[in-house]
Amino acid sequence: MQAGSKVGKRYPFSFTGSGQEYFRIWIVNIFLTIVTLYIYSAWAKVRTKRYFYGNTVLDGTSLEYHAKPKQILLSRLVALVLLVAVTIGSTVNPAISVVATVLLFLVVPWAIWRSVKFNARMTSYRNVRFGFDGGLRPILLYQLILPVMPLIVVVGAAVLVETMDDGLTNVAALFTSLAVAITILIIPLVHKLLANYYLRNYRYGKSSFSGDLSLWRFYAIYIQALLLSLLSILLFSIVAGGIAWAMGLINVGSLKSLAFAEFEEGPSETVILSVGFAVYIFFIVASLFVAAFFRARMRTHWFQSALLDQRVSFESTATTGSLWWILFTNLLITTFTMGFGKPFAKVRMARYLADNTAVYSKEELNNFISDKQEDVSAFGDELGDAFDMDMDVGF
Amino acid sequence: MDIIGFWFEPNNSTRQEAQLQLTFGRYALSIDGVLIREGEGQEITVSDRLGNMPRRISWPDDAVFETTDNKTVDAWLKSSDHKDAGSLLLHTLEASWRLAVLGSLISVVIVFAGFKWGIPALATRVADSLPVSAHETISKGALETMDRFFFSSTEIDGDQQAEIQARFSVLNKAAPENEFSLKLQFRQMGGIPNAMAFPGGDIIVTDALLDLVDHPDQLDSVLLHEIGHVLERHSMQHVVQASAVSVIAALALGDVNGVGDLAAGLPVFLLQSSYSRRSEAEADEFAFAQMATMDKDPMHFATIIRRLSEFGEAGEHDDDTEEESDEPNESTKPDDIDANMDKREKEDKSAYFSTHPGSEQRAQRAMEVSREMGFPR
Numbered sequence A: 001m002q003a004g005s006k007v008g009k010r011y012p013f014s015f016t017g018s019g020q021e022y023f024r025i026w027i028v029n030i031f032l033t034i035v036t037l038y039i040y041s042a043w044a045k046v047r048t049k050r051y052f053y054g055n056t057v058l059d060g061t062s063l064e065y066h067a068k069p070k071q072i073l074l075s076r077l078v079a080l081v082l083l084v085a086v087t088i089g090s091t092v093n094p095a096i097s098v099v100a101t102v103l104l105f106l107v108v109p110w111a112i113w114r115s116v117k118f119n120a121r122m123t124s125y126r127n128v129r130f131g132f133d134g135g136l137r138p139i140l141l142y143q144l145i146l147p148v149m150p151l152i153v154v155v156g157a158a159v160l161v162e163t164m165d166d167g168l169t170n171v172a173a174l175f176t177s178l179a180v181a182i183t184i185l186i187i188p189l190v191h192k193l194l195a196n197y198y199l200r201n202y203r204y205g206k207s208s209f210s211g212d213l214s215l216w217r218f219y220a221i222y223i224q225a226l227l228l229s230l231l232s233i234l235l236f237s238i239v240a241g242g243i244a245w246a247m248g249l250i251n252v253g254s255l256k257s258l259a260f261a262e263f264e265e266g267p268s269e270t271v272i273l274s275v276g277f278a279v280y281i282f283f284i285v286a287s288l289f290v291a292a293f294f295r296a297r298m299r300t301h302w303f304q305s306a307l308l309d310q311r312v313s314f315e316s317t318a319t320t321g322s323l324w325w326i327l328f329t330n331l332l333i334t335t336f337t338m339g340f341g342k343p344f345a346k347v348r349m350a351r352y353l354a355d356n357t358a359v360y361s362k363e364e365l366n367n368f369i370s371d372k373q374e375d376v377s378a379f380g381d382e383l384g385d386a387f388d389m390d391m392d393v394g395f
Numbered sequence B: 001m002d003i004i005g006f007w008f009e010p011n012n013s014t015r016q017e018a019q020l021q022l023t024f025g026r027y028a029l030s031i032d033g034v035l036i037r038e039g040e041g042q043e044i045t046v047s048d049r050l051g052n053m054p055r056r057i058s059w060p061d062d063a064v065f066e067t068t069d070n071k072t073v074d075a076w077l078k079s080s081d082h083k084d085a086g087s088l089l090l091h092t093l094e095a096s097w098r099l100a101v102l103g104s105l106i107s108v109v110i111v112f113a114g115f116k117w118g119i120p121a122l123a124t125r126v127a128d129s130l131p132v133s134a135h136e137t138i139s140k141g142a143l144e145t146m147d148r149f150f151f152s153s154t155e156i157d158g159d160q161q162a163e164i165q166a167r168f169s170v171l172n173k174a175a176p177e178n179e180f181s182l183k184l185q186f187r188q189m190g191g192i193p194n195a196m197a198f199p200g201g202d203i204i205v206t207d208a209l210l211d212l213v214d215h216p217d218q219l220d221s222v223l224l225h226e227i228g229h230v231l232e233r234h235s236m237q238h239v240v241q242a243s244a245v246s247v248i249a250a251l252a253l254g255d256v257n258g259v260g261d262l263a264a265g266l267p268v269f270l271l272q273s274s275y276s277r278r279s280e281a282e283a284d285e286f287a288f289a290q291m292a293t294m295d296k297d298p299m300h301f302a303t304i305i306r307r308l309s310e311f312g313e314a315g316e317h318d319d320d321t322e323e324e325s326d327e328p329n330e331s332t333k334p335d336d337i338d339a340n341m342d343k344r345e346k347e348d349k350s351a352y353f354s355t356h357p358g359s360e361q362r363a364q365r366a367m368e369v370s371r372e373m374g375f376p377r
Helices: A019-035 A040-055 A070-094 A094-121 A136-163 A167-185 A187-201 A216-247 A269-305 A320-336 A344-356 A381-385 B068-080 B083-095 B097-129 B132-151 B159-176 B207-212 B218-229 B233-250 B258-293 B299-315 B346-352 B359-373
Strands: A011-015 A056-058 A060-064 A121-126 A130-134 A203-204 A208-212 A306-308 A312-316 A357-361 B004-007 B015-023 B026-031 B034-040 B055-058 B062-066 B183-188 B195-197 B202-206
Touching: A011 A167, A011 A344, A019 A344, A040 A056, A040 A060, A056 A344, A056 A381, A060 A269, A070 B068, A094 A130, A094 A136, A121 B083, A136 A187, A167 A187, A187 A203, A187 A208, A187 A216, A187 A269, A216 A269, A216 B195, A269 A312, A269 A320, A269 A381, A306 B132, A306 B299, A320 B083, A320 B258, A344 A357, A344 A381, A344 B026, A344 B055, A381 B083, B004 B055, B004 B068, B034 B258, B055 B068, B068 B083, B097 B233, B097 B258, B159 B218, B159 B258, B183 B207, B202 B207, B202 B218, B207 B218, B207 B299, B218 B233, B218 B299, B233 B258, B258 B359, B299 B359
Parallel strands: B183 B202
Antiparallel strands: A011 A056, A011 A357, A056 A060, A060 A121, A121 A130, A130 A203, A203 A208, A208 A306, A306 A312, A312 A357, B004 B015, B004 B062, B015 B026, B026 B034, B055 B062, B195 B202
């Protein structure tokens, strides 16, 4: 069977949770977390994950999340102590925050790796657990070395400029710009390598995922996203300039260029505030649109490329427009309810993603067999979580 | 009680429709009427009830029976006194709208009270319990940084310096007993009138501030304000407050995306500003109280604060260097008397965004105290 082929029966995912139901779970989580001085947060996390996994249904059976709160609690507390130490340290001495950032940067790949392993192991479908077999080395390469190497070249070049005499300054400058250019140009490549690594190392029981992501699709998505950003800024400038002109804010007679536009009279504070607010809103809307585009395209490509056990293929029908609409309205819901709408927003997103995911299989989803696995500690998972690096590899 | 659901052999995704019969303390599982397993109810583990999602009943060998019939499962757990019945308590909490509303209200009250009183109280306690040497440690680096990047040496002549130092030591002696060694130093800061206190006890006055002064008590009121910052340990309090707020923000917002962070930054910023404003008001009150004991008129504070404010407004177009973000480190930054150059603070109505209470408000307060103390108008 080919990846992306729509052969066999289509099994759509669905989400059976509701905002009203989750709201009550969420508020109990918050309340108990506050009252128990953060201890309950481990239970809260497990209940939240169980709720979203357990309501994601495929062919009449849901996913399951198995982590035990006590497993998570210890690492949560360690992460909390670290967080407090780093925060206090950096306010007392900025150098500590620099050192902590560098250390964190070095630890991130390891934490992500543990997190991915742990979460895969703690997830099951139809009594068979997922797994992740990827080694640490590829993550180190793709997440740490490749993105940083050109930077090291830059620093090296800078040191060269410092030490060398004038004749070599140009060479060093050339090196620097080359390194910066390479850093930017290889982003899609590194992302693709990393994505391939994830895709091929996931396992469902004894059956492996496979797939081959396309390098040129990655470049296409990145370039399109970049063009979209530029286009939206251009559009905004035209519209904003037009409105300002229409409102008579800009004196066209003296208008040489927009940057040097003169105000006929000092604009009132209200005008400045509302213009600032409009810019703020526009950039949120525009960046959500670019984010939605990127996510929808990437998701489609990932799912198209993946294959499980040579017999199950995947499909994502999420589109930029509807994903953007959900992101945007979710932001409104959350903001205008002072955060109390967040559970509803979260359920809406989960429902949309589930409704737009399906698998194709010629046979029933039977006969997948578990593998004996070692237990994975929760430590890396929680460390990653505390520093806001939860890897979200959605199925 | 009979439940229907799906049966999974250990470690296999193959799904079979099955029937689980639950009686008092016992179970019996059958497929198509053929008995597969039976035994004690306590042998099986029932997953916690959560919303209305399917229940997993599992055996020690990893066999699983999955059912959506939550009602019957719950009834059986309760009636047979099963070990997993305890988890139903959480579900009872989570199922009730009344409790959800109550929980929301209590949470909001706790969070509000925590930010308004809890964190400042914690900060005060921590700052008070730390030895003076700790305050000097965070002070030292900050002064060095400021010296390197923002200050230049003073052009005030020695006689005037000695005269001001003499006044300062009078103020210092009149201050409540303390372990700090207060030192007054002179600097220039790009022509900006300002005074600031470093937590270890170093108080800096800029040349430009001295130019604005036309009565010695005006300078005294400013110096007393700065002494107030040092003795009430405001810098250390800010360190604790800033740390507490950012840790709580990190924990509470752990899973928001980038755009969400943008929106979350504002409340954090507003909170920090409100703590700063509180410290300024406290330092003002300290100055007024000290002036009362030394028979000085707080009216002078009103005069100098207004002048500083006017300078800020006049200077704001050609002088954008005095933005707080330019300072090397937000929390160890000294408490300066005059953040009024900041254009956010141009008018009192923008007080929510300012680190200092509106200047006019502070001047009004000084005049009020002056009246209370019976100074003639």
